Each structure stands twice: as C-alpha cells, then as structure tokens.
Amino acid sequence: MICSNCNKNIVKPLELYNGDWACPSCKAVVSIKSIAVKVNKENDETFKLSELCYLRALKSQKDAALYERELGMAIEYCRTAARMGNPKALIRLGFYYEHGYISADITESFRIAYEYYKLVWSTMPEMEERPADRDYAESCIKLRSAAAKHYLELLKKLPESFRHVGELNYHDEREKIIALGLTIPDDDGAERVVGESRALHVLSVLQTCFNKERAPLFGIMRLGRGEYVELSAIRANGKHSDSKLLTFARKMLIVLFDADNGEFRTIKTEEDVNAIEPDSAYYLYFFNGGGSHGISESKCRRIAKTLRQNSGLGEYTGIKRIIDAMSGAAVQTDFVFSEDDVLMYKSRLESFAHATEDLINKVAKQ
Numbered sequence: 001m002i003c004s005n006c007n008k009n010i011v012k013p014l015e016l017y018n019g020d021w022a023c024p025s026c027k028a029v030v031s032i033k034s035i036a037v038k039v040n041k042e043n044d045e046t047f048k049l050s051e052l053c054y055l056r057a058l059k060s061q062k063d064a065a066l067y068e069r070e071l072g073m074a075i076e077y078c079r080t081a082a083r084m085g086n087p088k089a090l091i092r093l094g095f096y097y098e099h100g101y102i103s104a105d106i107t108e109s110f111r112i113a114y115e116y117y118k119l120v121w122s123t124m125p126e127m128e129e130r131p132a133d134r135d136y137a138e139s140c141i142k143l144r145s146a147a148a149k150h151y152l153e154l155l156k157k158l159p160e161s162f163r164h165v166g167e168l169n170y171h172d173e174r175e176k177i178i179a180l181g182l183t184i185p186d187d188d189g190a191e192r193v194v195g196e197s198r199a200l201h202v203l204s205v206l207q208t209c210f211n212k213e214r215a216p217l218f219g220i221m222r223l224g225r226g227e228y229v230e231l232s233a234i235r236a237n238g239k240h241s242d243s244k245l246l247t248f249a250r251k252m253l254i255v256l257f258d259a260d261n262g263e264f265r266t267i268k269t270e271e272d273v274n275a276i277e278p279d280s281a282y283y284l285y286f287f288n289g290g291g292s293h294g295i296s297e298s299k300c301r302r303i304a305k306t307l308r309q310n311s312g313l314g315e316y317t318g319i320k321r322i323i324d325a326m327s328g329a330a331v332q333t334d335f336v337f338s339e340d341d342v343l344m345y346k347s348r349l350e351s352f353a354h355a356t357e358d359l360i361n362k363v364a365k366q
C-alpha cells in the first residue's frame, strides 16, 4: 500500500479506534474505500496462511493459549492480505469485526464490517495474475455474492444507534445487490436481531485487554440507567464469589463516573462496585497499563498520567471532556483506544503527553 500523501510504502499502518488506517510517517488517513481490490500471488498466499492459522485456532479451542496465538496470527496475516486488496481477506476481516474477534466498540465493529463487505460486493476485483480457469467472471461474481450475503446478514443486526440511517435500509440494499447481478439467498424474512446486553458487552471489551495482539490501551463506555446494576451483579464464578468487574479492576485501573453529578470513584473493593445510585447512568473508564502493547511501559504511564491529570486542570479533565462529547452525541458510541490512536498524533517534536491531549481534543470535538 502506497501512501497517496507522502508516497512512502506503508508496511504497517496505524489502526485507529474508528477503523480507519493512517500512514505512520505523515499520519494521513487511508480510507478503507480507497483500497484497490485485486488478487495477486502475494496477497493470495498471505490470505491462505491466515486461513491456515484460523483453522488451527478453531481446532485448538480447548487450549486457550494456543487458540489465542493462532487466532492472533490469523488476524495479522488477514490484515496484511486485506491491506494488499485481497477480496477474500477483506471479507474475512469484516467477519472478524462482526463477530467480535477484534476488540472494538459494537457500533464501530458494525461500521467497519459494513465497509469491508460493501467494498467487495460493490467493486469488480482486478486479477493481476489471472488464474488459469476461464471462469474468471463467474468466480468474481461468486466472491462478490459472498460479500453481499455477509453484508445483508449484517444489516439485519443493525445497532439501535444506526436505525435512522437511510443508507442502511435492508430492502433497498438488497435491491441494489440484485441489480448488480449478484446471487444472494432468498429473503428469509427473519426478524431483526437486537444486540447483546450492554453489561456483557462491557465485560467482553475488558476481557480483550488480555489479548496478545492489539490489546486496548484505554477506553470509555457508557452504561445506561439500570445497566450498571446489571453489570455489578455479574459474579466471576458462582453466587458468592467476587463481582466480575472487581476481578478486572484488580488487574487494571477502572474508574466509574456518575453521569448525573460527574463524581467519580476508582473501583478497588466490592464496596466500590456496589456503592451506586441504582437510577444513575455511568461511564466506565479503564486504563490497561499492564496489557501487551507496542510501546514501552514508561510511555504507557505517560499517557495514563496525562489522562488522569490534564495540564494541571484537575483530575480526569480530559476523560470528562470525552464524556461530555459522548453524552451530547446523536449516535451513541463507546471509545476503545489502542496505542496507535496516540501514535497518530505523535511526532518527533511532540511528546506522548501532547499527543494524548491532541487525541482527546479530536474526540471531544466530534
């Protein structure tokens, strides 16, 4: 992938919280839509490696460590092949997002999967080294149809916050796909599926902090009225054990912000988990300092410190600004950030603290 801004070859782009890619040299954003869909020997072989790892992961589900390792490799190879434009890899990457193999907020996961599937069904792939089979056109139709099938299934699971977006109408999109001559299964008339519970979703995001690949660095998630109560009641094992939230809070910083009065409390004990106003909505902030990241521990600490003490303006000023932006936003979203989101604003002259502030400014302005 060549950066259209600085012309450098991008080996590994920064991967941002909203699914965008950015050039690590000049920080220009590379839109998913700008990927040229094509099949060549290199991207085809990379995708095959990825699938091999994925199969090995599926076979080793009983061995958690092995499963994580194979799955991590499958995702990395798949990303590489997708960046090179391989259509099958683009579909598979969409699938990884759709099914939560890659940690991201549920609305972001939806949007990313949507863009990957759409890119493949809406474009005619180019075959750099055309395979021997004469059924080239037919195999393209098959590939694009597969993407369209995933796409329509995804639209059936439209998150609440996207319901009003006209562009995402299942029936209209179906018509467009049929008009392109792609073959898709008959409409089964199945009801739209409602998303999973917020409490379980928040726990699954916290769980991804232990991933070996691309573990989140920090994030902020909203829990509506009653949703925090549900979360606080989930036990780690059995009725009388610790709350699941506390088991996470022992391994990383978790701070709860009351959405009504702005007060916050760091979760350290079971009492902290339970000392709540049942009618309040909350924002849960986590910082995964001990996770596996691509930057050093001291840099993580610098970022954490900035998030905690923003230019001496008071505790969690930056986090509170993001929370204000979240509560005023039309589309409800959570934010899950990795080190790449900070690196996006890091230059030689700019410190990690500054880059973190830039990120906060960007997100708070949305």
Ligand SMILES: [Zn+2]
Pocket (backbone or CB within 6 Å): 003, 004, 005, 006, 007, 008, 023, 024, 025, 026, 027, 028
């Ligand atoms: Zn560039």
